[in-house]
Amino acid sequence: MSGEAGTATLNAAALPASRPRRTSVHRPPSAGARYRASKRSIEENYLATVYRWDEDRVRREFARLRWGSHTEMPCPHCGTIDEHTWTAAREDWRCVFCRKYFDVTTNTLLDSCKRSLQSVYVQTLLWSCGSAGIPALTLREMVGTVSYNTAFSLTARLREGLVRGQNTGLIAGVVEIDGAHASGHDAAGKRGRPLRQQQPKTVEEADAKAKAIVDAFNAKQAKRNLSAEQKKAAKTEQVELRDQGAVRDPNTGQVLPLNRRMVITLRRRSGNPGDGSVWTKVGVGMAETPEVVEHLATRHVLIPESVLATDEGVAFKKLGKQFRLHQTVNHGETLVGPDGEHNNLAESFTARQDRAEAGIYLNVEPKYLMDYACETAFREDHRRVPAPVRTAKLLFWALNVGRSHYWRGYTHGKNRKHELLVPEQLPVGSSSGPAPREPGSEMDGRPPR
Structure with missing residues (x-):
């Protein structure tokens, strides 16, 4: 018996110690992550295949994207549709009617581009691969262009194609609308900080937080009991702030910084569980006000035939009465309502836009925020599309919206003189241009953005 007991004790001691139970929950990958990890998201050796194309093969690809043949x-000058004369010496077509020469980039965003068509196609292909974006400086290193402005001007023209082509038209169905702070001082606020870090760590911090909540509530109640003279003085103060360019947030009543903007997104649900959104429209306003959201909804949504899904912001109360149904969710309590109400697809766009602004491009000027928001919308809508298809979409818009309005002569000071805001544009000054050059001065400032 003693021998058996000793053997049992020895065997128990030889067994390895049991592992501690895992306390964290393993979150399964999203549908987008599963797609990008699958073979469906790539076309093997496609980049090497493109580099083997000669100039004629690339020109045929551009002609297919622009004209379908x-x-x-059609002649870009007179519109005559025919089999125009190809001149091998000039590498151009000559119209059989007006006798003018033209190429695949004539009267497009890529007009007067000095790069070869193959270089433009490769740079567009690489730029389309970033999930949140690829800065022009990185793209310059990838394609080996000499000048930063060469890489930047092409990506800027591609964004213009999205602004004038992709971000147009009407959507209908279940449409989610939401706004998010962008640009300006402390645009992200506490969005990037974990919730655990936001909680008070001491009794004093908890008391201060509770007192701040009570003071904010008392101040809100006090505004309702103001006399006629006090209300008139408050209104005069608001007019003065508005004349100076400041805007009040209708949800909090706080005065926003002068360079703060609000990116408003409108996303149509696909209707199939797990497929997410199928179309995204964006707009940039000074604040999330009823005028801004109503202007965007009128421009991009078939209102009588659609269902609106938003949070409980004050900007959507009046707008929701025009839709067939208005579903709201209280984000202070939950992300999804008791009957499935949510606007998580709009929040998904906000997360990608924040990552692009804070982690990829940095220092996005309010003047060009609309361009970057349209880029984010394109990447969100094509997150489960192979890179060759995304490249074709980008070049399609670049070749079919006409000549560039904003980026011809950009580095020579010919800049956009207005900011693309809703409901009306905001006049602004130039953001780049010729300046006195000194040895080494080009390393002091950041590139134009």
Whole structure:
């Protein structure tokens, strides 16, 4: 018996110690992450195949994207559709009617581009691969262009194609609308900080937080009991602040910084569980006000035939009465309502836009915020599309919206003189241009953005 007991004790001691139970929950990958990790998201050796194309093969690809054919096309000058004469010496077509020469980039955003068509195609392909974006400085290193402005001007023209082509038209169905702070001082606020860090750590911090909540509530109640003279003085103060360019947030009543903007997104649900959004429209306003959201909804949504899904912001109360149904969710309590109400697809766009602004491009000027928001919308809508298809979409818009309005002569000071805001544009000054050059001065400032 003693021998058996000793053997049992020895065997028990030889067994390895049991592992501690895992306390954290393993979150399964999203549908987008599963797609990007699958073979469906890539086309093997496609980049090497593109580099083997000669200039004629690339020109045929551009002609297919612009006209649908490389043999019969409309003349960009007079509109005559015919099999125009190809001149091998000039590498151009000559119109059989007006006798003018043209190429695949004539009267497009890529007009007067000095790069070869193959270089433009490769740079567009690489730029389309970033989930949140690729800065022009990184793209310059990838394609080996000499000048930063060469890489930047092409990506800027591609964004203009999205602004004038992708971000147009109407959507209908279940449409989610939400706004998010962008640009300006402390645009992200506490969005990037974990919730655990936001909780008070001491009794004094908890008391101060509770007192701040009570003071804010008392101040809100006091505004309702103001006399006529006090209300008139408050209104005069608001007019003065508005004349100076400041805007009040209708949800909090706080005065926003002068360079703060609000990116408003409108996303149509696909209707199939797990597929997310199928179309995104964006706009930039000074604040999330009823005028801004109503202007965007009128421009991009078939209101009588659609269902509106938002949070409980004050900007959506009046707008929701025009829709067939208005679903709201209280984000102070939950992300999804008791009957499935949510606007999580709009929040997904906000997360990608924040990552692009704070982690990829940095220092996005309010003047060009609309361009970057349209880029984020394009990447969100094509997150489960192979890179060749995304490249074709980008070049399609670049070749079919006409000549550039904003980026011809950009580095020579010919800049956009207004900011693309809703409901009306805001006049602004130039953000780049010729300046006195000194040895080493080009390393002091950041590139134009």
